[in-house]
Each structure stands twice: as C-alpha cells, then as structure tokens.
Amino acid sequence: MHYLLRRLGFYLLAAWAALTINFFLPRLMPGDPASTLFARFKGKLDPAAIEALRATFGLTDAPLWRQYLTSLGHVLQGDLGVSIAYFPSPVAEVIGTGLGWTLFLAGSAVIVSFAIGTLLGVVAAWWRRGWADSWLPSTLIFVGAFPYFWLAMAALYVLGFTLGWFPLGHAYSDDAVPGWTWAFTADVLRHAALPMTTIVLVTLGGWLLTMRNTMISLLGSDYVNLARAKGLPSAQVALRYAARNALLPSVTGFGMALGFVLGGSLLTEIVFSYPGQGYLLVQAVRAQDYPLMQGIFLVITLAVLGTNWLVDLIYLWLDPRTRDAGS
C-alpha cells in the first residue's frame, strides 16, 4: 500500500510539472488567443470585447505568477477555458465529446491488439520453429513496416470506396439516432471496424515479437524445465510457468501504449475523419486554438500518468516481488 501511495505522489508531482510547462509554453510564443480570435472577427468586435475575451482566457495584466495560480485553480476545478475553434463552447466540453470516441476506438484497438498479439506470441514460442512461428512474425512485421497512413488510406480506398464494404468516415451514420439501441451500436461498430483493424494490424507484430522472445528465453529457464520434469501437463507448463512470467515486460509496454492512446491515434482519426481527440487536435492547431491545444495536451499527460499508475497496480497483482519491495 505504501508503495502505491509513493507512486501516486510521484505521479502527482509529474502532473504538476506538466501543468506548469503547459501554462508557460504558450506564453513564450508571440501573440495571444484573444488577439487571434479578434482577428478572426476582422474588426467587428470592439476593444472592450477584447478585454473581456482576454479575461476569459486568463490573459490579464496581472503578474505572471498570479496568472499561473489562477490558471492552476481553474484546471483543478475542471475549467480549461473557452475554445476558439468551437467558440463559445468550453474546452472541457469540446474535449469531452472527442475523448469518448478516442477511448472507444483506440482504446479497444490497443486492448484487442495486445491480447491477440500476446497470445500469438505464446503460440509461436511454444511451437518454436513450427508452422505458426515460421510465418506469423515475419508477415506481421512486414505489415507493421508500412507507413500507417498509407496502409489506412489503402484500406479505406479498397474496402471502403471501391468495394463499399465499410463506411468512409465518421463515428456513425448521419441518419442514425444516438442511444443505447442495437441499431446504433451496430452502426458504431461498423464505422469503427476499419480504423480499428488497421491499428490492430500495424501494432500486432510488436506485441507478438516481444512476447515470443521473452517466452523463448524463459522456456530455457530452470523453473520451466523443472515444471516439465515434474510431469505437469504441457498447457500448465506453457501458461502458468512460462507465459505468466513472460507477460511482465509486455504489460509495461501495454501500459505505455494505453497511455498514448489519447494522443497517438492522430493519423487514424484524420484518415477516417473520426471525431476523436486527434481530430480535435488538428482542428485546434489549424485554428491556433491554444486553450483547446493546452486542454488536449493536459488530457494526454494525465492519461499517460494515469495508465502508468494502473500498470503499477497490475504489476503488484502479477508480480509478488514488487509487493514486497514496496512494503
């Protein structure tokens, strides 16, 4: 328990550092969002409105440290300011809509990819030099070596445009009514199928190779030999002795991948016009929407830290050695 608290403390410190950098970085750049917004209205706003806007964005003439404290206070209350690209929606609300879709699309893609890849890695290692081991790793690494956007566009062109098997973009059809109905769920899944498959395809090889290599080295270890010599059934030797231990390094990678889900699915969301976090980020950059960018960066940072903490938790459960190191 003490260990978890200590890790939590560390993550809180890291989060604070991220917030601070997030606050100062845009202020080191020329221009400010209020002027940007003012420029977009091409003189149709009066100077008093600019001042009001500046106040909204926290850009007062107060000293920097006071601005910093105000901004920290706002973030802690969940107030991330007002978006410029989606004016006058608050950033928190804009991010909220994108977050759900990204979590659903990229999150499930990472989980599916990890599960299948790791399982295939166990198969390849156990039947080493067998049929699966001779063609699976090379094929998947070959697929994974394609530039992602190329693979995604090719899939979209062939399967979506030419053959018409999958929709060309968006999270659901224009005429679908959002809600927890079978029809809507099926529609969402149909839209997510192609982007999810492309993510899984390019990342599968990495999971497979990591698991396969760790497991092969563990298959030569004394405790696996002992398990075999004890006359245990093969499945038990493979899963409880070899795979269970080989899983540990993969879990670290899984946690990191999960953390980057929120920022990393940029290309997918652009190619498939998927209304997630990455798509919002591109919109924010195009519109010089600093509050939205800052908000997104903040969410990415917190997601990476949060999943890292989650991995610490999983590790405690998977590896008894960490339990004792902590107490």
Add this chain to the structure above:
Amino acid sequence: MSAPLLSVRDLCVDYVTENGPVRAVDTVDLDLSPGEILGIAGESGCGKSTLAQALLRTLPPPAVIARGRVTFEGRDVLAMSEPELRGMRWRRMSMVFQSAMDALNPVTTIGEQLADTILAHEPVSGTEARRRAGALLERVGIPAERLGSYAHQLSGGMRQRVGIALALALEPALVILDEPTTALDVIVEREILAHIRTLQRTLGFAVIYITHDLARMLQFSDRVAIFYAARLVEVGPAATIATAPRHPYTRGLLRAFPRVHAEAGAAESIPGTPPSLRTPPPGCRFHPRCPIAVEACRRERPALLEVGPGHLAACPVAR
C-alpha cells in the same frame, strides 16, 4: 548385488552443433541398486549434468541421445512415449536442481508449486494436495505456514529445502541431486546434506549425487563414479576410492583437496587444463596431464577393468 534399480549401458549424448556433434557423455555404463547413494564427480563441463538430464529425458535441444540403453525399474526409458515419460517423471524418478533460486516459479507460491505436482499425478482434491504440500514442507524442516510464501521471500537454504520437498512429493524410487548445494554456504550445505541423508534412510529412495566437490561426495555416498572429459574413469565404493584410488586423475583430484590435519600447502593441483570436448585427445583423454602416461595411452582408449571388489578403473598402467 540385487536387481539394479537403474542400469545405463553404452550411453552416448551428443550436442549437435554447426561443426558437427560434440559428445558430452561418451559410452557410459553404470548401475544403481535400490536405496543406494551414488556420487558422480568431475570437473565443470565434463558431462555429469548432461547425464542426469538424459536419465529423465529432459535434455534441452540441441542435445540428443545418440546411442545406448537406460533401464529403470525394468523399463526401457529411451523407448518411452511422451505420456509414459510423464508418468515416470517425478512419480518414480525426480531431481533437485542446481540453483534453487531459478528452479522455483517466481510468481506463484511454493504451496501451489508443490500442490500442482501432486495434482498432476494423483486423483486427489485441491485441499488434500495442499494438506500434503504442508506435510512435505514440515518434512524438510519448514513450517507449513510458509506454503503461501513466494520464492523470493525464502533464504537460499530454505529454497533448496523446498526443491527437496518437491523432489520427494510423490515418494520416488530415485532422486537425482544435481549439485544441490553449490549456491549455498558451507554450514547450510552440511545441514541440507545431513537432512537428505536422514530422509533417505527413512524413505529408502536411491540417490544420484552430482557434484564437483569430491571430499563432500566421499562422505555422503556409498559408491562413487569419477568422470573425466565425458567418460567414466573410475567407479568404486566410496571408502575404497577415498583410501586407495587407482586412476591417476582420481589421485590428482584427491590431492587437490587440502586435508584438515595436513601441513599448510599440502594441496596440489593437477597440471594442465581439462580438454575441450570438441577436439578431445586420442587414446586416454587424461594422457596429456598424466604423470605416468606411457606410449600406448596416446593411442588406445583404456577399458574400465575390475581392479578390486566392485572397483573399476580405466587405467592399465597404474598399480
């Protein structure tokens, strides 16, 4: 001698490498009676651990059994199918591994590892398997409450005791100890060997004790087999080997251990180094280091000949 528990005839084990096979066990003949303790000694890399793994047929690739016969309890081990092997392994013949640290699964409790061994071979309930696992721990001197411990929570000596409890789980007829105490300090080593001795007397299993510590082995074993460069050079009762060794290599080994009551500096090493198994010398493999080698030693492989009651040596020159 009664019918042997284990009999090894003409056994050869090769490591298949890109440059051709390397013979790690070369035409070995051995017999073991029920309840007997046989010590196998030799320098590192002389093939003694390979021999142990060949007996259980757990040789990791690229090692292969090239030739020979292993008969255990009247059955041909080399002809057994995989299910037959699973039935023999551990139930009749078990092993204590060299490094206790690495021989236990780090992520499951020692209780689970003892219980899964029992469950794999006997149709008992999980509770019963756990109860027996507790009894096994008690038997090697560890309180049954430690069933829930993980390997890293135990000391080196305790881990090796768990290894012994594992080996005794199904009350086998033969336990192979592959350098069971190399990772331990001398005091713990002595304790553990004494403990194995006691258990062996009560349970009556036979032991093959593999080590490079000749002095320790002579105290512990009934009979001793000396390996040199993949071959057996001398076999005999421990008392005979200790007092009247015949082979010059055995004599050299015994001189290499300091005696407690001898003057300082009395230990001598054997000149030279053990040969590579890749390019072994022709004839007697010990001849380049042998103080009494004659011309014939360079050409002909000496046979193991009886030189006393139950005492065999592969040296026609020594007297």
